[in-house]
Amino acid sequence: MVTINGKPVEALAGKPLSFLLAQYAQHQDNVVVELNGSIVHRNEIDGITLNPNDHVELISFVGGG
Amino acid sequence: MTVQIDGISVEDFFMQMKDRNVDNSYQALKNAHVTIAGSGGLGSNIAIALARSGVGHLTLIDFDDVELSNLNRQQFKFSQIGMPKVTALKQNLLEFNPFIKVDAIKTKVSAENIEQLFADCDIICEAFDNPAAKAMLLDGATSAFPDKPLVMGNGLAGVHGANQIQTKQQSPNVYISGDGQTSGSEGLMAPRVIICAGHQANAILRLLMQLPVVENKEEI
Numbered sequence: 100m101v102t103i104n105g106k107p108v109e110a111l112a113g114k115p116l117s118f119l120l121a122q123y124a125q126h127q128d129n130v131v132v133e134l135n136g137s138i139v140h141r142n143e144i145d146g147i148t149l150n151p152n153d154h155v156e157l158i159s160f161v162g163g164g
Numbered sequence: 165m166t167v168q169i170d171g172i173s174v175e176d177f178f179m180q181m182k183d184r185n186v187d188n189s190y191q192a193l194k195n196a197h198v199t200i201a202g203s204g205g206l207g208s209n210i211a212i213a214l215a216r217s218g219v220g221h222l223t224l225i226d227f228d229d230v231e232l233s234n235l236n237r238q239q240f241k242f243s244q245i246g247m248p249k250v251t252a253l254k255q256n257l258l259e260f261n262p263f264i265k266v267d268a269i270k271t272k273v274s275a276e277n278i279e280q281l282f283a284d285c286d287i288i289c290e291a292f293d294n295p296a297a298k299a300m301l302l303d304g305a306t307s308a309f310p311d312k313p314l315v316m317g318n319g320l321a322g323v324h325g326a327n328q329i330q331t332k333q334q335s336p337n338v339y340i341s342g343d344g345q346t347s348g349s350e351g352l353m354a355p356r357v358i359i360c361a362g363h364q365a366n367a368i369l370r371l372l373m374q375l376p377v378v379e380n381k382e383e384i
Contacts, residue, residue: 129295131302138335140307158302158334160295163321163348164206164357 102154116147116155124157131158169262177263181218189373190218196372197221199285201273201301203249204228205352206317207291208239208256209361210368215257217369221265222257224250225281227272237354273297278304282312287368290316291361293348306338315339315367320360321346323353331363333378339367 101111103123111119116132116139124130132139133156139147149155167174182190196219200207203226211222226249230240234249244252250268257266273281273292282288282305290301298316305314319342320329328343341363346356367377 126295129299131299133335136335138303138306138338141303158299158340159344160298160302161319161321161342161345161347162293162295163319163346163352164202164204164291164293164298164317 100151101149102152104156111149112151112153114149116144116149119149119155120144120157124159126159129160131160132156133158174263177261178218185218186373189369192372192374193218193369194220196287197223197285198287198289198368198372199223199225199282200289200291201225201281202291202293202297203253204234204291204293205237205354205357206320206361206364207289208249208253209358210289210291210365211253211257212239212260213362213365214368215261215264215266217365218261219264219368219372221267223267223269223285224253225269225271225273226250226253227270237352237357273301275300275304279308282309286312287371288312288314289364289368290314291364295347302338306335311337313337313339313371315341315364315371317342317360317364319343319345319347320356321348321352322350322356324356326356326359329356329359329363331367331378339371339377341367 100107120127135154198219200211203224228249230244230247230249230252240252248270250270254266254268288305292298318340331341334340341360370377
């Protein structure tokens with residue numbers, strides 16, 4: 100089962116990473132993806148398919164500085 | 165000839181500074197180069213902390229000018245309204261510590277210029293306001309400079325509990341300070357901006373002094 104920010108989510112294995120982003124990131128421009136502990140750079144997202152037991156972390160930024 | 169400013173030599177200044185700074189910090193900080201992306205609430209406060217600590221070379225990057233609405237939390241003065249933020253901040257830093265090198269670059273950081281802007285520094289400090297710019301810099305900096313430490317801020321708005329602002333190690337070279345949640349749209353107040361800036365500046369000092377940024381409680 101694929102885990103997103105520590106929570107297991109069903110039926111994501113086999114889907115593209117870009118699908119997960121579209122579903123779970125509110126503002127994709129404000130998000131950087133980590134897959135199994137490594138940052139996935141923006142030009143690498145297309146072409147990645149989620150495997151069972153993948154750990155995805157969505158690093159979401161908020162405004163203010 | 166010894167360089168003197170107002171009759172005070174660089175040796176006098178650093179001897180006094182060493183008296184009050186932590187032992188063994190002087191050399192590591194003096195030879196360090198930190199580039200701070202953004203000279204607003206976070207960036208101005210981080211830069212002042214690093215300048216006072218004796219970090220020898222700071223590069224400031226920001227595209228904006230000082231506005232009246234900045235003065236609630238950013239370290240500028242009424243008399244500096246209208247000046248480029250990097251120029252005003254450089255002026256202020258050199259009043260606190262005239263013996264460091266400060267480069268001021270008025271430009272907007274983009275995916276295209278990251279490689280050039282951050283090539284020379286030891287540590288990259290993110291201090292933007294805009295969340296998309298934060299994400300863009302994390303993406304671009306870790307791609308161009310995977311081995312260079314990146315210290316970021318995320319979530320410092322409002323008047324929520326100060327202790328909710330923490331520093332975590334996101335990945336081996338990425339550190340993020342903040343509460344991760346509160347957004348500038350609710351209002352930004354000086355104390356929490358300064359707390360987050362303090363977290364980031366302290367993380368940078370720890371990196372430069374080769375201490376673990378996030379320590380166990382019993383190691384404090």
